[in-house]
Amino acid sequence: MLRATIKSLLARKLRLVLSGLAVLLGVMFVSGSFVLTDALGRSFDNMFSSAMAETDVLVTARPAIDVSEMEGESVPGTLAAADRDAVAAVPGVAEVVADVQADGARVIGKDGKVVASFGPPRFGANWTGETGGLELREGRGPAAADEIAINVTLAELSKLKVGDRVGVLTTQPKKMFTLVGIFGYEGGLPGQGPVHEVRFTEAVAQELMLGAPGAYTSLSVTAAPGTDPAALRDAIQSRLGDRYTVQTGQEAGAAIAGEFKTILSLFNNILLGFAGVALFVGTFLILNTFSIIVAQRTRELALSRALGASRRQVIGSVMVEALAIGLLASVLGLAAGVGVGALLAKFAADFSSIVLASISVPLAAVISAFAVGIGVTVIAALLPAVRASRVPPVAALQEVATPDRPLTRLTVSGAVIGALGAGAIAFGLATTGDAVMWLLLGGVLATFIGVSLLSPVLARPVVSVLGRLFSWSVPGRLGRLNSGRNPRRTAITAAALMVGVALITGVNTTISSADNSLRGDAETGFQADLIISGQESPGVLPTFDEALLPRMRAVPGIGTVTARYADQAMVGEQPNWAAAFTDLPAVVRDLSVVTVAGTLDQPGPGEVVVDDQNAAEAGVAVGGTVTVKLPKGEPTTYRVSGVYQRTPFLGGYLFGTGVVPGMRFPQPSLAYVRLADGADADAARQGLEALLVDSPEMLVEDKQQYLDRVLGEGAQLLLMIQILLGLAIVIAVLGVINTLALSVLERTRELGLLRAIGLSRAATMRMITVEAVVITVFGVLLGVAVGVGLGAAVVQGLADEGLKTLTVPWNAIALYLAAGVALGVLAAALPAIRASRINILTAIAHD
Amino acid sequence: MTTAAPPLIRQRVEPAAARASQLWKVYGSGEAQVTALRGVDVELERGRFTAIMGPSGSGKSTLMHCLAGLDAVSRGQVFVGDTEVTGLNDAGLTRLRREKIGFIFQQFNLLPTLTAQENILLPLAIAGRKPDQQWFRTVIDTVGLGDRLGHRPSQLSGGQQQRVACARALVSRPEVVFADEPTGNLDSRSGAEVLGFLRRSVTEYGQTIVMVTHDAVAASYADRVVFLADGQIVAELTGPTPERVLDTLKSLDRPAPLETEL
Structure with a gap:
C-alpha cells in the first residue's frame, strides 16, 4: 500500500507542489519570525551589555x-x-x-x-x-x-x-x-x-x-x-x-x-498572528487538493478495497501522502524561513545601525515549523481521507458517476458554526476582561469556518449572477458554466480568498468609521480656526516658546490664542494625562465641550477639571479630591471643580497654568487659534508661521489639515496590515491556480472538442480566465460581506470610545473588487496557456 | 458496377469537398519512426458519403485527422474545398474548422454543462453566426430530437447524444463532416438510427460526409468505401453492401494484388 501511495504521489506533482507551496510559505513566515526576533534579541543583549x-x-x-x-x-x-x-x-x-x-x-x-x-x-x-x-x-x-x-x-x-x-x-x-x-x-x-x-x-x-x-x-x-x-x-x-x-x-x-525584548516578543506574536492567517488559508488549499485527489482516485481506491484493502489502510494511504507533503514543506519552509529571517534581521540591523548577533535557529522555530507544517497538512487531509475510506468496492466496476452530494448537512453546520462565531464576537465585545481577546479570536475563526461551509450554497446563485456579466460572449458563458459546475470546489477556493479580504475589509471599515466619526465630531464641535501643533513621538512633545504667545495675539487678524501645556502624570497609582490651558473657558468654547457637573472655569490653584470617563474610573465627583504627581513635582492633592464630557479632542486632567513648572516640557505644545471677524486667514497664518521660525516642528494648520495629519496614522496602520496579509492572499491565489489547473486537466477532452469545433486559442484562454475571475470575485464579495460585518461589530462594540457611525469604505471595496478581477486574470494565466496549447487529437483520445 | 453517376465526370465539374495529394505522415524519428501514411492520393466528392476502412494501424484515422486539419502532415497537400489546409497556422485552422468542417467523434461529443440545443448551436455561437431557423428545425426534425432539446447530455441515452452530435455537425452546413467511428460506442439499433440519419443528410440535403469505421454494416451506408492498409489506399468500393465490404477486407488480410473496381 505504501509503495502504491508513493507512486501516486509522484504522479500528481503539480498539485502537490502547489499545496506544498502553501504550507511552505506559512512555515517560512512562522520560522522566519522566530529567527528574526531571536537574532535581534541577542543583538540587543550584546549592545546593552x-x-x-x-x-x-x-x-x-x-x-x-x-x-x-x-x-x-x-x-x-x-x-x-x-x-x-x-x-x-x-x-x-x-x-x-x-x-x-x-x-x-x-x-x-x-x-x-x-x-x-x-x-x-x-x-x-x-x-x-x-x-x-x-x-x-x-x-x-x-x-x-x-x-x-x-x-x-x-x-x-x-x-x-x-x-x-x-x-x-x-x-x-x-x-x-x-x-x-x-x-x-x-x-x-x-x-x-x-x-x-x-x-x-x-x-x-x-x-x-x-x-x-x-x-x-x-x-x-x-x-x-x-x-x-x-x-x-x-x-x-x-x-x-x-x-x-x-x-x-x-x-x-x-x-x-x-x-x-518584551517589545520584540510582542512583535513576534503579531507576525505569528499573520502567519497563522496565512496557514489557515493554506488549510483550505490543502483540503481542496486532497478532496480532488480522492475524487479522482475513486476507482483506484475502490479497486484497492475490492482487492482487500481495509478502510484503515485507505485512510492510511491518504494520510501518508499528507504526511509526506507536510514533512517536505516543513523542511523547505524552515530553510526558507531561516534565510528570510536572517535577511530581514540584517536589513533591520543595518537600518538601525546595531551590530547583528550571529544568526542561529532557535528551537522554537524548528518545533513550530514541523508542528505547524505537518499539523496543518494532516488536519486538512483528514476529512478527505475519511471520505476516501467510504468509497464502496463496487465503485471500481461502475462508471465514475459521483452525483452531487446534497449540501444540506454542510449548510446546517455552516449556519450553526457561523452563528456561534457571531455570538462569540457579540459577547466578546459586550464584556470586559481577559476572555475578550479569545472570544473575539475564536468568534472570527468560527465565523470564517461557518461562512466557508455556507459558501457552496451561496456559490450557485452568486456565481450565476456574477457570470451574467461575462455571458455576452461564448467563452465567457462557458467559463461561467464551468465555475458553477463544482460548487464545493469553487466555494472553497473562493473561501480561501475570503479570509484575507475579510480581515482587510474589517480593519478598513473600523478605521474609516473611526475616521469619519472623528471628522463628524470635528465638523460640529471644532470651532478653532487654526491649530498650532507638532507631530508627537514617544518621549518628546514638540513645543514652542511661551514668550511667543503675546506676540501671536498681536498678529493682525488673530482673535484668541489658547495654549496647552501637557505631560504624563501619576494620578493616584495610575499614569494618566495632565494638561494646563491658558484659558479653559476658551477651550470649552473652541471645542464645544459639554459640562457634566460643576463648572468649567479656569481651574485655580489646587483645582482640577476632569473628564467623565476618568472621573468614573477614579471614582471622584465634583468636590472630591485626587492626588496628582507631575514628573518634576511632588504629589499634590487637588479638588475636582468640574467634570466635562470626554471628546476625541479633549480628555484627561486639566489644571491651571500653575502646574506647568512640574512638567518636563514647560512650554506650550499646542494652541487653538480663533481669528478675528473678517480677518485675512492666510495673512494671519503667515504671521504665526513667521513667529514660529525657531520651532520647526510646529505646524499651523486649519481644521482639515490637522485632521488629515492626525488620521493619516490610521492609513499607515492599514497599509501595514494589508502588506502582512498579502501572504494569505498569495496563498489563496495559489489555490485558484490549483483549482484551474485541475479544471483544465479534468476537462482536457472538452477543451479538445471545443477546439475541434472552432474555438480559437484566445477564446479558450478567455474561457479559463472568466472561470478564474468568477471565483476570485466571489471570494472578494464573500470577504467584503464578512469584513463589513466584522467591522460593524467592532464599531458597535467601540461605541463608547466615540465610534458613532458605521462608515463602509466603498472606494476601498471597489478597489478590492478590481484587485479580485486582476488576481483572477493573474491566476488564470498559466492554466489558460496550458489549456490553449492542448493538442486536439490527444485531448479527444484522452481518457 | 452498379453505381449510377460516374464520379470522375462529376469531379471535373466542381472541385472535391476534400482532397489529398501525395500525403505522407511520419511519427517519431530514428529507430522509433513509424510511417502512418505513404503517399496517399484521395478525392472526396461533394455531396457523397465516403467511408474509410482498414485494419487497425492501417492509417485510416490518421488520414481523416490530416484531411480535417487536426494533425499536421509530413509531406504532401490537403485541400478542403478550395482552401489548402497544409500550411495554415492555428488561427487559420481554427477558422477552417469553424466555417468548413463539422466533427462527430466516437464518444464525448457534447459539453455536459450545455443543453442539447445549446450544444447543437455551439459552433454557430463560437463563430458568432446566427442560426438559420428553418434549417435548424429541419435538422432537429431529421434527427428526431424535438422533445429533448432542453435536456442535458447526462439525461440523454448514448444514441440520443450521438444524434445531438450529428445535428451539431450539420447545423452550420459545413463543406464536409468528418465522423470518427460515430457508432463505435452504440448498440446496433442506436447505431442504425445514427447512420440512417447521416445517410439521409447526404441523400436529401447533399451534405458531404467522410466517416472512419471498422464496421462493415456501417460502411455499407456509404456511397463509396476507401480501403487503407499500411498507409496506402489499396481498394475502393462504390455502392457497398456489408457482404462485399467484408469480402474486400478479407482479401486485404492476405497479401494480394491491388484490386480496383473503378
Missing part, C-alpha cells in the same frame, strides 16, 4: 512616571549631587561618573528642519569624557556652555561638521551652540544602537534636559580592584536606601535589553 561593560554598578532613581515600554515612555527620576558624593564615599568605589541623560534633544539640520528619528530616542546628555566606551572621533568635548558634541549617527544624518553653529530644541525653546566634537563608541560604532546623542556641559544638560540644576539621572560606578560588583551593589543600596535602584552593570544591561 557592551554599553555597560565598564560599569560595575549602576544607580538610578525610581522613575517619576512608571509605565512599561509598551504603554508609553516612563519618565526617569533624578538623583542629587549629594547622592553622588554619598556613593563615592562607599568603601570599594573607585570612581563615580554622574550621568545626565534624557530623551528629547532635537538638532535642527542645515535645511532648518529637525533631524528626524524613526523611533529611537534622541538623547541629550552631559559630557563625561571618554568613559563608557565613548571615543572622540573629531574635535573635542564641550567645555563652554554654548558648545556641544554629537555622535556619528547624528552627524551623518544631519551632515553637520565641527565648527558649525547648531540650533538644538530641548525642554526649552531653541538654543544655539557651536559643534566642537563628534564621537562614536568602541569597535568603530557610530552610536549605541540607532540613538541620536547630543552632549552638553553638565550644567547645560541639567538645565535643558532635566530642568533641574544639580540633578543626575544615573551614577555609573567603577569598583576598586578586587571588589565584587554584587557586594558593592549591596553596600551602595544599604547606604542609599530604597528610593534608588542599584544594579550591577550586567543586571542593568539585561534589564534594559529585557524591555526591548
